Amino acid sequence: MSPADLADAIVAAVGRAVADGDLDVPVPTTVTVERPKNPEHGDYASPVALQLAKAARRPPRAVAELLAARLAAAEGIARVDIAGPGFLNITLVGAALGEVARRVVRAGASYGHAEKPRDVRINLEFVSANPTGPVTLASARWAAVGDALVRILTAAGYSVGGEYYVNDAGVQISRFGASVLAAAAGREIPAEGYHGAYVAEIATTVLAERPDLLELPGDEALAVAAQRGLTLMLGEIRSTLESFGVHFDTWASEKALHDAGGLERAVEDLRAQGHVFDADGAVWLRTTDFGDDKDRVLIKSDGQGTYFCADAAYYRDKRGRGFDRVIYLLGADHHGYIGRLRAISACFGDDPDVNLEVIIGQMVTLTRGGEPVKMSKRAGTFLTLHDLVDAVGVDAARYSLVRQSHDSSLELNLDLIARQTSENPVFYVQYAHARISSLLRGAEALGLTLSPEGADVALLTHPREGDLLRALGEFPRVIESAASLRGPHRVARYLEELAGVYHRFYDVCRVLPQGDEPAGPLTDARLLLAAATQLVLSNGLALLGVSAPDRM
Template identity: 55%
Template sequence: MNPADLSVLIRDTAATVMAAHDLDASVLPESVTVERPRNPEHGDYATNLALQVAKKAGANPRELATWLADALSADAAIDSAEVAGPGFLNIRLAAAAQGAIVAQVREAGAAFGSNEEYAGKKINLEFVSANPTGPIHLGGTRWAAVGDSLGRVLEASGAAVTREYYFNDHGRQIDRFSNSLVAAAKGEPTPEDGYGGDYIQEIAAKVMEQVPDALEGTEDEIREKFRASGVEMMFAHIKDSLHEFGVDFDVYFHENSLFESGAVEKAVAHLKDNGKLYFEDGAWWLKSTDYGDDKDRVVIKSDGDAAYIAGDIAYVADKFDRGHDLAIYMLGADHHGYIARLRAAAAAMGYDPNQVEVLIGQMVNLLRDGVAVKMSKRAGTVITLDDLVEAIGVDGARYSLVRSSVDSSLDIDLGLWTSQSSDNPVYYVQYGHARICSILRKASEIGVSAEGADLALLTHDKEGDLIRTLGEFPEVVKAAANFREPHRIARYAEELASVFHRFYDQCQVLPKAGEEAEPIHSARLALADAARQVLANALTMVGVSTPEKM
């Protein structure tokens, strides 16, 4: 019995008990909170339900807790239920009910931890969306790891997720990129507002190779040749880097298509028609303060050109017009202003602003022995995704970026993440998985099987700790999805690996040399196999491999 099942049992039992004592059961919460006590001697699980509802129902909390304890103790799944303090309830599961978690994990396999929390929901998840003017920097790399993992967590919770990359191929930054390529091709210095780095020289040379007459024609014609070919080459590099990082997108949405298709013009006309735009100082302004923004925003500038928000308005409308129920934007640390702006855009276009979520990620710093790593020579001004992968590998890079909340800045010590020690979190978790695989191979060699194991034999304290930790995984997945925090999965994996190692150190899983296999060995082997499965499921959710040997 896992915590979710126990929560349901407690609630149903409480409803029956309260009805029997003429108490109002409508005060019961929809879901009963069940927690692991800090002190294992207090039981397997605890709940404060009686304290939470007794007074509302007109009862004494300790008296209600006593009634509830008596009723729960009569259930075959409960070994004991005891009242503590003013009305807390400490519960111990029966061995068979606890062992059932092991069977549940092994039966569900890769699906264990999945749920239907978002069944029927279509979620548009936009992340990375780096300008195609250079390689992906560390901030974008963080979003690549976190965004892909969040997509996996939401899918495990029943959602249909569209991973989307917004391809910024319109505007001033693309002009700066094109001018930098032209200057490099001509052997001229990088423009004052241009992009530097070896990659600019490389792309300029490739453009000249593929388009021999690239430097012929008017300045506008030359710039357009380098823009068209250069952006395509840069974006191909970005796609390749992301693919090698284990991140692929369902949709690559071109910003320029919003202008070419007339979507921006259509959105502006719609806002004019419904009175959401007003004309002042020669420009058209969105009444974004009506929707919580700190100021109204210019949509069409006085020179007639569309401001950046015009594309945002057309884009958010496009997302919902494609049938998405929720649009999640994952943006960099300098984009806080976009939260109110994007919600205002959605509301002005007639959509529910609560269907727009903006997650803001903080900066990433690389350290070696506590000292900041210098910038990438190839990129010129930044350290890139490729640099990080080269330094610590795909698994190390992804795990290091996912395991911390994006709300805080992140320091990655290259020495730590390349070490083969328990101090390296990804190595520690992967080693736990590989260790169990080794046990399973050995079991097969000596003829010990987990099939048909009597799981009620798993009564050792460390066995109980491991079983209860396994049972928590579905709730961890739900929380990671609901709070948009995939780092919860990584931290859980580390805790599970730690609990498994403690179990293995104190409980003999396989018979010693010369000994006959006993039923307890089969039961412990089943438990170890369940731990391997959940470790694999957790690592897969954060996009990290599950090695069988290390």
């Protein structure tokens, strides 16, 4: 019996109490079920009686007594005790708890995932750095977190589209083109331009493709340098992210939005909603009606659309593609975007609390030998994703970038996350998976066959076996929590806990027979438990985009 099954049993008990006239409360659709910190308090606990007491107009313990009597009669439950002000402490029969292992192995790669799809389409935009330089260390964090969120939300039953917004329109593209052109001509790059060895590399490639570049008229040379340089840089960004295991369903172009008349149509729609006004020769959006700190210009007096207008058009475009909820994962310097994006959503007639979400992530820094790592050899002034991967590898980089909540600053110790010891969290988790793989290979060498249906899971009665089974049963709840709270770090911390629980189990519960000792029913049951743990570790690492090695 998993926590989800137990939650259903508690809801059913409430329903029976209501039907019998003993409780007058709305029957909840779900209830909280958690593992008690002290194993002596049972396998699971629920505060449902405390949550229902006010509506029932009864003391929590009185509600708990009504539910305990009905819950104790449910299949798979050995005992229900009432603790403190009204907590239900629930102990399962041995076979019911052991069934968790069988359920995990039966489900395989789908264990922990939502059984039914949700009728919600989510667009998750992340990274979206200007295509004028390599992927920075800050963007690397958003890449790891954003991709993990896509995977976790998908596992939770949502239909999710990951998206990269290419800012290929605006003054930064002209400055990039001027930088490439200056590098190609051997001139000093303009002060407001882009610096670093990568600019010279791009210039060399562009010049090789267009030997006549420096002979072209000024505007034409600038256009060629900008467009070809942009294509090369964007290609490198794509390649870098792909090699990091980050895949986008859509690469949306700002320039394409401009060219297709997206800005004009957005202004028309906003005007039709009654929120546009004209003043000082410009076109404005009255965003202060919806909590913004000031009204925003959509079209300047020279007829050019503003960045804000492009933001509005892009939001409209996402909603027009059928996404119910639009999520932006933005960097720490984008707090000001929250109010204006919420205002844009409201001005289009949407509910910002339903259709929009803005997640702000914090910065990341690197240290080595106790000293900060400050500069990239190639980028010159900032650290890149390449720098991090070169130092520690993809798995350690991805895991380390998601392990801490994105809303707090992150300092990565390169010495630690490159270390092949249990002090390194990603190694600790991956080693648990590899250790189980070795165990299963050993079982195969002894001629033992994993038997999910034939194993007698009622034999899994050792306290460490119970700890491991309860930890495995938590995985669906962890995915749901990580999805609803937008916290992939919750999966990472769970995996570390699970790895620790497995190591403690393995230290005291011998799985394979030794010497001439014959294998017995307990061997089969423990092999099933080990295989279930391996699957959950693999499934959890996959949600983070991290490999689950069989050998280390």
